[in-house]
Amino acid sequence: MxxxxxxxxxxxxxxxxxxxxxxxxxxxxxxxxxxxxxxxxxxxxxxxxxxxxxxxxxxxxxxxxxxxxxxxxxxxxxxxxxxxxxxxxxxxxxxxxxxxxxxxxxxxxxxxxxxxxxAPHILADVPEWIAPSIERAFGDNWIAEGQDMAGRPSLDLRTNILKASRDRVVKSLDRFHPRLTSISPVGVTMPAGARDARTPNVTTDEGYLKGWFEVQDQGSQIVAALGNAQPGEQVLDLCAGAGGKTLALAAAMGNKGQIFAYDSDRNRLAPIYDRLKRNGARNVQVRAPHPGALDDLAGKMDRVVIDAPCTGTGTWRRRPDTKWKLSPELLAQRTAEQAAILVEGARYLKPGGTLVYITCSILPEENDDQIVAFLKNHPDFTSLPPAELWQAAFGAAIHPDVETAQSGIALTPRLTGTDGFYFNALRRAS
Incomplete structure (x- = not known):
């Protein structure tokens, strides 16, 4: 044609x-x-x-x-x-x-x-009703954030260190001219092309079939690394979905300890079984949803990871149609779900444990506002310092604009070259 x-x-x-x-x-x-x-x-x-x-x-x-x-x-x-x-x-x-x-x-x-x-919302290419929220999140930079969110995304891969090195992955994909990611130490990226450029089909590659890598945005890799799961820990991935972050956690833990992967939606959880097998992740126990499925874990977890259901505003580059379908009613539904799941997640933590809250949203209603509300009702929790978490995960200083007012971390295409993500780690008092 x-x-x-x-x-x-x-x-x-x-x-x-x-x-x-x-x-x-x-x-x-x-x-x-x-x-x-x-x-x-x-x-x-x-x-x-x-x-x-x-x-x-x-x-x-x-x-x-x-x-x-x-x-x-x-x-x-x-x-x-x-x-x-x-x-x-x-x-x-x-x-x-x-x-x-x-x-x-x-x-x-x-x-x-x-x-x-x-009008500013037109310059930012966002729905008019949501513009005040984005401005509240990013201040004077909000229009630039919206414009960068309207660009094309790269194709990012996470090296599965249980089976391969990043150098091996790069070599296996040499024909696609991959680059190393700027922040994630295990990431590989292929920047988006212009006009009619095709995205490489890496899922037919030998390395993918052998479990050497997974398709995962660098932002998702970053928040998984910031979760700081340690070998030997007991970890609950409360919203595991298809298992992308579960697999990253398993690799970070070196298959030592135990991850309990759970999702309230059985259909979302279905792909995890084949992915676990292909990746060689042996320390993951999948808990299918049913009444009382997690009761035996209450008060026992070192770490609970909540990749919360959200509006997905951080993925507008990949799913731009959802940008124009977003409504105040959907936002209200998601924020109610997030508040409930934060309380639910805290139930499984032991004293001194860490509650990791993640969204793929750029909206403060789903991010800092949720942390403020949770801490108000749970004074035994405190947010861990973002700069220390970043230094520990990546051996570098955090960009000042990435840190939010409530000790969270906000990733965006403009700030980090990734999809939009939010991260906050909350430590329960011993």
């Missing part, structure tokens, strides 16, 4: 997302099934166009005077992919699979600039 046909397909996919209210991934898969002539390169390019359009939907729509799929895709092609507008419009006229040629108004708008009085 040539570019005009790819643009037309991207418009169709976005229209499908808009009219049928389904996730982008499902719409792209359906388009591929219905258009089997399209090759892997075509599907990658169309996916990039769709995701780029959603990442900067607010600013592109403001510029074009419309948030229609056509307007968004044209803005991506010309403003993000640097296509010449007149030449692109001419190519449309010569291609039966192309969109209609650009109108005079579209040509004028797409090469223009947003006015000086453009």
């Amino acid at each position: 040539r570019l005009p046909g790819r643009l037309s397909a991207a418009i169709d996919v976005l229209t499908d997302v808009e009219t049928r209210k389904r996730p982008v991934s499902e719409a792209l898969k359906a388009w591929g099934l219905n258009n089997r002539f399209a090759g892997a390169g075509d599907r990658a390019a169309i996916g990039n166009l769709v995701y780029d359009a959603l990442r900067r939907r607010a600013s592109h729509a403001a510029l074009m005077g419309s948030d229609s799929p056509r307007a968004l895709v044209l803005a991506v092609a010309i403003r993000d992919w640097n296509e010449d507008p007149a030449a692109l419009s001419d190519s449309f006229a010569a291609d039966s699979h192309a969109p209609e040629p650009l109108t005079a108004d579209e040509l004028a708008r797409v090469v223009g600039q947003l006015p000086d009085d453009t």
Whole structure:
């Protein structure tokens, strides 16, 4: 397929997302099934166009005077992919699979600039109602944070040190030109390409099949390392999901001690069994959800890790469609769940134990605010100093902007080149 046909397909996919209210991934898969002539390169390019359009939907729509799929895709092609507008419009006229040629108004708008009085939430490419929360989290830098959250993410891998070294992983993936991550000592990264660049399919690589590495954002690797799980400890991973952080904890503990992996959703937990086997993680006991599944652990854990259910605002680069679906009602639901699970997690800690609270959110309601509320009702807990945790995990000083007002750690694309994550470690008095 040539570019005009790819643009037309991207418009169709976005229209499908808009009219049928389904996730982008499902719409792209359906388009591929219905258009089997399209090759892997075509599907990658169309996916990039769709995701780029959603990442900067607010600013592109403001510029074009419309948030229609056509307007968004044209803005991506010309403003993000640097296509010449007149030449692109001419190519449309010569291609039966192309969109209609650009109108005079579209040509004028797409090469223009947003006015000086453009609303800040549009510049940040975030929903208007959530802008005050992001500003509260990041102060004067909040617009820059939003803009970086609208970029493309890298593909990051975590070396499974139970089976391989980072050098071995880099060598096995040499054809993809991997780099070492800037913070995680076990990470490997492949930066996002431009335009129609394809993301490497590393899950078919021999190293992945042998358990040498896992796909895991560097931010997730960082918060797992900050959790500081030690060999021989008794650790409860209370929201284990598919097991990404469970596997990182098992490797950090050198398969010594015991990790209890639990999730209230049986379906989310299902993939963990195969992943544990492939990774050679032998110190993990999976607890399937049922009444009283964890009662025998109460008051016995050295460490409880809570990777809390959240809005996922920290993953907007990877799932930009969720940015525009987020609602005050969903935020309220998640914050209620987080408050309850913090109290639940504390029940399993022994005196002197550590409660590790993690979210993939950038919103203070889900992060510092939760810690303030928890500490108010649990005076026997105190937050551990972020600078000391960072130094111990990475042998370097923490960036001052990463530390939050409530002794938390906030990772973002702008600050750390990662997805958005929040971390806070709370020590229970002995």
